[in-house]
Amino acid sequence: MKIILIFSQFCLLVVLAPLVSGFIAKIKNNLRMRRGAAVCQPYYNLRKFFVKGEVISDAASWIFRATPFVVLAATLTALFLAPAVIAANPAVLAGEFLAIIFILALGRFFLALAGLDAGSSFGGMGSSREMFISSLAEPAACLAVFALFLQPGTTNPELLGMINGLRLANIFAALGLFMVIIAETSRLPIDNQETHLELTMIHEAMILEYSGRSLALIELAAYLKQLLWFMLLGQILFPATVSYSAGFIPLAVTSLFFLAKIFVIAGIVGVVEILIAKMRLFRVMDYFGFAIVMGILAIVAAIMGI
Amino acid sequence: MPSLIYSVGYLKGQFSRRRIMLLNVLGFLFIVSMAAVVTAGNTIFFLIVWELMSLLSFFLVIFEHEHEQSVTAAKIYIVMTHIGTAFIIAAFMLMYRYSGSFAFETIRSLSPAMPQPIRNLVFIFLLVGFGTKAGIVPLHIWLPYAHPQAPSHISSMMSGVMIKTAIYGIIRFIIYILGVNVGWWGILILALAVISCLVGVIYALMEHDLKKLLAYHSVENIGIILLGVGMSMLFYSMNLRYLAVFSLIAGLYHLINHAIFKGLLFLGAGSVYKAIGTRDMEKMGGLIKTMPWTAGFFLLGAMAISGLPPFNGFVSEWLTLQAFFLGGLNSSGNLKLFLGLGAAALAFTGGLAAACFVKAFGITFLALPRSKQAQQAKEAPVSMILAMGILAVLVIIFGLAAVPIIKVLALVAGYATSIDIKDMTFSLNNFVLSLQPAQEAFLSPGLIAFGLLIFGAGAVAAYFLFNRPKVSRYKTWDCGYYKLDSRNEYTATGFSKPFRLAFSFFLFPYKRTQKIRESFYHVKSFSYETHTTPVFKKYFYEPLLGLVFKTAGIMRKIQPGSIHLYIGYIFLTVLSLIIFMGKF
Numbered sequence: 001m002k003i004i005l006i007f008s009q010f011c012l013l014v015v016l017a018p019l020v021s022g023f024i025a026k027i028k029n030n031l032r033m034r035r036g037a038a039v040c041q042p043y044y045n046l047r048k049f050f051v052k053g054e055v056i057s058d059a060a061s062w063i064f065r066a067t068p069f070v071v072l073a074a075t076l077t078a079l080f081l082a083p084a085v086i087a088a089n090p091a092v093l094a095g096e097f098l099a100i101i102f103i104l105a106l107g108r109f110f111l112a113l114a115g116l117d118a119g120s121s122f123g124g125m126g127s128s129r130e131m132f133i134s135s136l137a138e139p140a141a142c143l144a145v146f147a148l149f150l151q152p153g154t155t156n157p158e159l160l161g162m163i164n165g166l167r168l169a170n171i172f173a174a175l176g177l178f179m180v181i182i183a184e185t186s187r188l189p190i191d192n193q194e195t196h197l198e199l200t201m202i203h204e205a206m207i208l209e210y211s212g213r214s215l216a217l218i219e220l221a222a223y224l225k226q227l228l229w230f231m232l233l234g235q236i237l238f239p240a241t242v243s244y245s246a247g248f249i250p251l252a253v254t255s256l257f258f259l260a261k262i263f264v265i266a267g268i269v270g271v272v273e274i275l276i277a278k279m280r281l282f283r284v285m286d287y288f289g290f291a292i293v294m295g296i297l298a299i300v301a302a303i304m305g306i
Numbered sequence: 307m308p309s310l311i312y313s314v315g316y317l318k319g320q321f322s323r324r325r326i327m328l329l330n331v332l333g334f335l336f337i338v339s340m341a342a343v344v345t346a347g348n349t350i351f352f353l354i355v356w357e358l359m360s361l362l363s364f365f366l367v368i369f370e371h372e373h374e375q376s377v378t379a380a381k382i383y384i385v386m387t388h389i390g391t392a393f394i395i396a397a398f399m400l401m402y403r404y405s406g407s408f409a410f411e412t413i414r415s416l417s418p419a420m421p422q423p424i425r426n427l428v429f430i431f432l433l434v435g436f437g438t439k440a441g442i443v444p445l446h447i448w449l450p451y452a453h454p455q456a457p458s459h460i461s462s463m464m465s466g467v468m469i470k471t472a473i474y475g476i477i478r479f480i481i482y483i484l485g486v487n488v489g490w491w492g493i494l495i496l497a498l499a500v501i502s503c504l505v506g507v508i509y510a511l512m513e514h515d516l517k518k519l520l521a522y523h524s525v526e527n528i529g530i531i532l533l534g535v536g537m538s539m540l541f542y543s544m545n546l547r548y549l550a551v552f553s554l555i556a557g558l559y560h561l562i563n564h565a566i567f568k569g570l571l572f573l574g575a576g577s578v579y580k581a582i583g584t585r586d587m588e589k590m591g592g593l594i595k596t597m598p599w600t601a602g603f604f605l606l607g608a609m610a611i612s613g614l615p616p617f618n619g620f621v622s623e624w625l626t627l628q629a630f631f632l633g634g635l636n637s638s639g640n641l642k643l644f645l646g647l648g649a650a651a652l653a654f655t656g657g658l659a660a661a662c663f664v665k666a667f668g669i670t671f672l673a674l675p676r677s678k679q680a681q682q683a684k685e686a687p688v689s690m691i692l693a694m695g696i697l698a699v700l701v702i703i704f705g706l707a708a709v710p711i712i713k714v715l716a717l718v719a720g721y722a723t724s725i726d727i728k729d730m731t732f733s734l735n736n737f738v739l740s741l742q743p744a745q746e747a748f749l750s751p752g753l754i755a756f757g758l759l760i761f762g763a764g765a766v767a768a769y770f771l772f773n774r775p776k777v778s779r780y781k782t783w784d785c786g787y788y789k790l791d792s793r794n795e796y797t798a799t800g801f802s803k804p805f806r807l808a809f810s811f812f813l814f815p816y817k818r819t820q821k822i823r824e825s826f827y828h829v830k831s832f833s834y835e836t837h838t839t840p841v842f843k844k845y846f847y848e849p850l851l852g853l854v855f856k857t858a859g860i861m862r863k864i865q866p867g868s869i870h871l872y873i874g875y876i877f878l879t880v881l882s883l884i885i886f887m888g889k890f
Binding site: 050051052053054055056057058059060061062063068069070072073074076077080091092093094095096098099102103105106108109112113115116117118119120121122123124125127128129131132134135136137138139140141142143146147149150153154155156159208209212213214217281282285292295296299300302303 | 594595605609615623627628635638639643651654663665669673746748749750758761772775784800801802803804808
């Protein structure tokens with residue numbers, strides 16, 4: 001019974017993921033006084049990519065062909081380990097918070113290789129910048145997780161939440177992690193998903209050579225990764241809300257609360273995106289410096305017990 | 307542990323019988339000497355075989371003596387390694403002074419009686435001595451010169467096994483024989499390890515000589531291993547027995563892993579070197595098509611060293627991170643922050659290493675060939691592929707079979723720290739690592755691999771089923787200009803540019819540009835070079851060397867070359883000795 005529930009939860013998450021992006025785009029457009037595309041536009045995009053023909057560069061090797069599969073597989077695996085609604089997922093035996101970060105790195109590694117594979121300088125530029133940014137994001141994420149870990153004493157993401165109410169340490173850590181998430185989901189001010197200008201694109205530059213069904217897989221992986229990060233942030237920012245009971249009413253209540261969490265975070269991300277301009281690449285260091293300071297503050301707060 | 311190191315070294319020795327006889331003999335003796343180092347039972351024998359190992363590896367570095375670089379590298383190596391040995395000898399003499407014995411066990415039983423300042427001194431001497439061999443920053447100076455110059459299979463052994471004997475020395479003499487009783491030893495090693503990690507990986511990022519890049523990664527990985535060892539010492543002094551064993555397991559695990567994947571990477575780099583005759587990455591490219599096997603194995607090694615699941619580097623880096631986390635949980639105050647920053651440094655190192663290996667693999671093997679030699683590269687012979695294949699299988703096995711390996715390492719770690727590990731369990735069953743009761747966290751590389759396979763198969767199915775649309779091949783998007791060629795590709799230097807600028811406070815990059823003109827208006831060719839300032843060489847070793855030469859200059863004044871004066875010196879010496887002896 002529980003296995004079925006967990007699998008259906010997983011499938012629902014996969015289906016939900018593109019909607020989050022559509023929601024953010026809608027919020028951004030409405031705040032700019034535009035009508036904007038439909039909330040379901042990401043689904044239409046995916047369908048379009050899925051049925052379109054594909055062009056592969058002459059210079060590309062099997063790495064380029066394999067990358068969409070590896071990226072999607074890594075993201076799905078990581079998503080499977082993250083807590084959503086149902087508690088005590090047996091998947092925790094496979095890995096915890098740190099393992100999720102490691103697994104996501106696998107997908108990124110292949111994306112960066114694929115960027116170099118076609119021999120275009122766009123791809124190389126994208127790979128170089130993506131690896132630069134992600135290597136700066138890693139210590140910031142690690143410090144935030146460390147500070148969060150100090151209170152419950154576990155890196156199991158299900159238990160790594162606000163167990164004893166709102167604490168200063170959690171707020172600092174969540175802020176640091178939020179900054180990491182902005183970078184990881186390639187949003188402003190680090191990256192810009194809406195542009196294909198060579199000066200500003202990072203993630204888009206890496207996948208510039210992709211088209212057709214391969215692109216559909218990569219885009220889906222990007223949506224899933226975004227949802228995964230929002231889930232992890234929600235787990236920290238809001239009281240731990242996994243449901244230990246399999247009854248209909250507790251499940252329905254926690255599901256609703258889960259959706260509310262995700263969309264509140266998505267709303268915040270959308271608002272932040274329209275308030276901030278894109279940063280120059282080398283100011284990213286200051287940005288992550290700030291995120292690291294947040295992490296250190298979180299640890300100090302945790303030591304002081306506040 | 308000796309047998310483990312030995313078996314790794316021995317296996318790798320098997321693969322490399324592809325050079326001429328002398329090299330084989332030297333290489334064989336080198337392996338024997340390394341094995342002897344870890345089986346030595348007293349300090350005298352240890353010193354003899356240690357010196358034998360150093361000298362043999364010196365001959366191996368200078369093997370291609372017709373190259374100027376080999377000779378320079380070998381000179382730096384022999385000087386550094388002897389400075390290290392001198393410190394080890396001094397430490398052993400101090401130990402002998404207080405225990406009256408050369409046998410390990412006797413020294414061990416008498417070492418608690420040594421006064422604390424002497425223990426500290428012995429610790430420092432051992433750390434400098436073995437640190438030189440291991441390549442801890444700032445004693446790493448010889449490593450990026452010596453490793454690339456040796457023939458590739460020797461580089462793989464030097465990097466994979468020889469520098470590990472130094473780690474063995476640290477564990478054997480500091481943890482096992484001397485015994486850790488003060489906290490700052492561990493903290494000092496941790497701090498040095500963090501610096502080694504970061505400096506190693508940053509220099510590796512700047513490097514576009516493939517083997518030198520790998521050599522700098524050895525500095526980084528030694529740092530990661532020492533993180534585990536240093537934490538073990540710290541936790542031991544804090545009486546956290548479980549964590550002391552756990553951290554040492556993490557360090558030892560990474561030690562073995564590094565031997566495997568670095569061996570693999572050096573062999574891969576060696577076959578690339580053999581195929582195209584250069585180690586400069588800017589002249590490579592596109593090799594994945596002409597050398598598919600080498601490329602595949604190199605990719606596996608690159609993934610393992612970047613700590614990507616489910617391969618072996620992932621497991622040991624995860625264990626080291628968890629050791630930091632658990633240490634932070636069980637310590638208090640500033641130490642918490644220190645350990646948190648250590649964990650962040652490790653994460654940073656991991657991120658930079660991944661970037662570096664995207665560069666190393668991407669520039670070397672992907673896209674279009676950047677030179678004629680790269681275009682005409684041929685796949686390596688079967689024996690070399692087989693050698694890499696065996697190591698590649700080990701990379702996978704040591705990733706997936708983490709539980710049995712950790713159980714073996716737990717025995718070693720328990721022995722080295724003299725902690726009873728009977729009531730400690732590190733796993734739930736044969737597939738799942740467990741940190742209980744320290745914390746509720748589990749890891750199963752096997753399950754992660756299973757998940758990746760299942761979901762990967764799902765993605766492949768989704769791609770190929772559902773009436774697949776047309777797939778065509780065409781040239782890379784060139785913005786409507788001419789056809790792109792390899793000159794439009796991103797280069798290794800270009801790839802590392804953001805890092806070079808980000809770390810300019812440490813690297814001091816500078817560039818040289820030169821225009822060759824036919825006339826004022828027509829620039830015929832343009833050359834552009836970027837360099838980074840070798841900080842340690844310039845600000846640490848060169849002043850030191852200057853000082854040595856200066857003193858030598860002063861000494862020369864009393865050596866004018868006159869035999870009469872020298873006889874006078876001898877006479878004076880004898881006279882003063884007689885007076886000295888008479889007085890006491």
